[in-house]
Amino acid sequence: MQTGPESPFELLEPPPGGVERMRARLADPSRVRQGIGFAASSVGVLAVLIALFAIFSIETHGPAADNPILAAPELDRLLGREARTIPLTIERDGQVLQTEELPSSDPSVRIYNVL
DSSP states (O other): OOOSOSSTHHHHSOOTTHHHHHHHHHHOHHHHHHHHHHHHHHHHHHHHHHHHHHHHHHHHTOOGGGSTTTTOGGGHHHHTOOOOOOOOEEEETTEEEEEEEEOOSSTTOOEEEEO
């Protein structure tokens, strides 16, 4: 028992008079002008949106100082900036204490004095 069309191409067969209606629709110059106008306005709107996105992304993501992650002193060496000294603090008996770095003859050794 077959309920569908005999051939799959019967599904693709246009309705009676459908080809003539489609050719008439494509030949109508007013529809072509409307399509070109719509395409041109779409491209214009897209260009404006891209320009606005570029302007706002430059303003919001400009200097690295605004970004606290990029301003971290731990990233100075990786980003090619001059290294800053980070003040060392320690905690003793529940109190935060400051330290000072003392000079050392070996550059790979750091000596600190607890204040």
